[in-house]
Amino acid sequence: MVSEPNTRISEKALPVWRWSGLLHSAAVIILAIASVVLAFIFEWKLWIPAAAVGAAIVYTYFFAFLLPVIRWKRWRYEVREREIELQRGVFFVKRTLVPMVRVQHVDTVQGPLLRKYGLASITISTAATTHEIPALDMYEADDLRNSISSLARVAEDDV
Numbered sequence: 001m002v003s004e005p006n007t008r009i010s011e012k013a014l015p016v017w018r019w020s021g022l023l024h025s026a027a028v029i030i031l032a033i034a035s036v037v038l039a040f041i042f043e044w045k046l047w048i049p050a051a052a053v054g055a056a057i058v059y060t061y062f063f064a065f066l067l068p069v070i071r072w073k074r075w076r077y078e079v080r081e082r083e084i085e086l087q088r089g090v091f092f093v094k095r096t097l098v099p100m101v102r103v104q105h106v107d108t109v110q111g112p113l114l115r116k117y118g119l120a121s122i123t124i125s126t127a128a129t130t131h132e133i134p135a136l137d138m139y140e141a142d143d144l145r146n147s148i149s150s151l152a153r154v155a156e157d158d159v
Contacts, residue, residue, distance in 0.1 A: 005078030005085045013135030021064030032056035100155035102126040
């Protein structure tokens with residue numbers, strides 16, 4: 001039986017995911033602020049803007065502070081000679097095995113937030129799907145990309 005993957009992604013993923021969560025929550029925060037302004041203009045009952053602000057606080061806390069920590073704790077990967085195993089998920093843990101013989105190409109991806117923290121994600125493409133290992137240190141991502149590419153070439157030669 002194959003053991004669970006035990007390689008974690010970089011801990012620097014936490015601030016990236018927190019900023020993403022804050023940006024994701026911006027619309028909810030704007031709506032909460034708008035409800036407070038509208039409550040004063042139209043003399044609404046106080047519970048309406050209070051509920052909107054409370055919902056925005058809970059929403060922002062969940063997506064910007066709680067979810068990134070849980071996500072980081074659950075994300076694991078392992079690159080073996082014949083396969084890549086990915087484990088992710090917050091409420092439902094999903095484990096994926098990608099056979100090396102199915103790997104067509106491997107890319108590193110780096111957006112503005114990842115670049116600021118010296119991180120990159122790896123995308124592994126097969127004929128049917130694309131898999132991602134998020135938020136690795138830049139040098140680790142380059143080494144892993146080259147390693148997976150070499151292992152995929154060796155796996156194709158063995159077939």
